[in-house]
Amino acid sequence: MSYDGPIRSRCGEAIGARLGALQRHWPLLALVAAAAVAYSLYSVLRHWHFGSGGHDLGIVDQVIWHYSRFETPATTIRFDPTPNILGDHFSPILAVLAPLYRVFPGAGTLLVAQGVLFALSIVPVFLFARRRLGPLPAYCFAAAHALFWGILRAVAFDFHEVAFAVPLVAFAIYFMDGRRWAWYGSCIALLFLVKEDTGILVAFFGLCLLVQKQLKPGLASILAGTIWFILVMKVFIPACQPPDSGFGYWAYYGQFGTGLTSVVGNMLRDPLGVLQALVDPPQKLLTVFATFGPFALLAILSPLVLLTVPIFLERFLASNSLMWGQQFHYTATLSPIVAMAAADGLRTLAGLVGKGRARYVVGGASILVLAINVGLLPASPLSSLARPGFYRQEDYQASGYRALACIPAEASVAAQDGIIPHLSRREQVFLLRGDPPETDYVIACKGMSPWPNESYEDIQRYLAQRAEQGYTTIFSENGWVVLERPGANRSDGPG
Numbered sequence: 001m002s003y004d005g006p007i008r009s010r011c012g013e014a015i016g017a018r019l020g021a022l023q024r025h026w027p028l029l030a031l032v033a034a035a036a037v038a039y040s041l042y043s044v045l046r047h048w049h050f051g052s053g054g055h056d057l058g059i060v061d062q063v064i065w066h067y068s069r070f071e072t073p074a075t076t077i078r079f080d081p082t083p084n085i086l087g088d089h090f091s092p093i094l095a096v097l098a099p100l101y102r103v104f105p106g107a108g109t110l111l112v113a114q115g116v117l118f119a120l121s122i123v124p125v126f127l128f129a130r131r132r133l134g135p136l137p138a139y140c141f142a143a144a145h146a147l148f149w150g151i152l153r154a155v156a157f158d159f160h161e162v163a164f165a166v167p168l169v170a171f172a173i174y175f176m177d178g179r180r181w182a183w184y185g186s187c188i189a190l191l192f193l194v195k196e197d198t199g200i201l202v203a204f205f206g207l208c209l210l211v212q213k214q215l216k217p218g219l220a221s222i223l224a225g226t227i228w229f230i231l232v233m234k235v236f237i238p239a240c241q242p243p244d245s246g247f248g249y250w251a252y253y254g255q256f257g258t259g260l261t262s263v264v265g266n267m268l269r270d271p272l273g274v275l276q277a278l279v280d281p282p283q284k285l286l287t288v289f290a291t292f293g294p295f296a297l298l299a300i301l302s303p304l305v306l307l308t309v310p311i312f313l314e315r316f317l318a319s320n321s322l323m324w325g326q327q328f329h330y331t332a333t334l335s336p337i338v339a340m341a342a343a344d345g346l347r348t349l350a351g352l353v354g355k356g357r358a359r360y361v362v363g364g365a366s367i368l369v370l371a372i373n374v375g376l377l378p379a380s381p382l383s384s385l386a387r388p389g390f391y392r393q394e395d396y397q398a399s400g401y402r403a404l405a406c407i408p409a410e411a412s413v414a415a416q417d418g419i420i421p422h423l424s425r426r427e428q429v430f431l432l433r434g435d436p437p438e439t440d441y442v443i444a445c446k447g448m449s450p451w452p453n454e455s456y457e458d459i460q461r462y463l464a465q466r467a468e469q470g471y472t473t474i475f476s477e478n479g480w481v482v483l484e485r486p487g488a489n490r491s492d493g494p495g
Helices: 004-024 026-048 054-068 092-103 107-120 122-133 135-147 149-155 162-177 181-192 198-211 215-239 248-253 260-269 271-279 283-295 303-316 334-353 355-379 381-386 395-404 456-468
Strands: 413-415 429-431 441-445 472-477 480-484
Touching (some): 026 122, 054 092, 054 107, 107 149, 107 162, 122 135, 135 283, 149 162, 149 283, 149 381, 181 198, 248 260, 271 303, 283 303, 283 355, 303 334, 334 355, 355 381, 395 441, 395 472, 395 480, 441 456
Parallel strands (some): 413 429, 413 441
Antiparallel strands (some): 441 480
């Protein structure tokens, strides 16, 4: 007797059910696709217009290029060249992007991958909100999350490992809410691989579970997160560092100590000092309001707001003022947390007003949340997508690509920060600052930011020094200049 017929019938029914579900959720799929395209298009065009930087896009590009060649993930672009990037930021999850480099090598691949990862986080936000509020409010919250300034600022600032954290955190919250512990555990395990500090976030997932009276998974999360954090800080990162190199992470918390033990101990002994550091300067409080405000402050009504605590603590207790404000990528991970906490908080609020008014409260608040985030969109970097000029290449940019074509793919090169991501798939590429190592080629552009130099005059002095050492100018056009060292590597053609 053959069972092929019944088996094929059941498979067909399962596939049909899946396709039917996809058809019913086509607006969600359209939202995800539109977000992925918008995020990717903006960041790739920004990169093509020489708006990206060696810190951090060039660094990650060089690291994943090494991964794709089964080599140690080293980088020469940092101020202090790092023989193994895992000794600086423990983000082994970046290796999963290496296979893409075998087919589509280049920094643009990273930017598209980041856009897709950010867009994927829309799905769990929608599913979580739908479970509490219904489909139409869920679309409002999902769209608000997609438009949230924290995500858009990250899109506008190169590539970072938080691209993985955003969807993983969102799915972890969704699976935690549904008590689907195997899937929750899988998200947590992957989250451990995103960055050295995610163990603390996982511990706070445990606190959320304890608040919800989920004792076993809560304690397991706290224990796993704490142990992982200690292992990464005390074992894994030191094992990837050269002897006596030190770990730069704790330098951000120098006012409290010099390592994990002293920092934590001094914070516990001086809680008033910690509190003062959290609110001074007032810019920090403005960032908190800017984070919760676009979701109508509803997140404070949900226990999920606990998940924002470790992220704010890490940022506001650091001495690096760049982490306090609303720029860069530091708020991206907060976006799914705040969006989902706000949806949960709105359900709580609806329960307080009674059944007769709940529908109007949910509908009105959902529309308000979406309207706030739509209203903030014109001030965001992605508003450039509405300008026709953003899609055109300027003359100096065309000259830049002709200058890049002068540099062979395997030659060593020193370059300005904004040029490095176009040259970072090689063994040796150095940031043009101070006195970088002698390289086969030097490339600079007067029309670009001289950072980290004070001015372009600093770069001109360096170029003059190399000219005195026998370097020759092989390209000069629209402010671009390329110098070549005598006997430089020309064997493999342009990069």
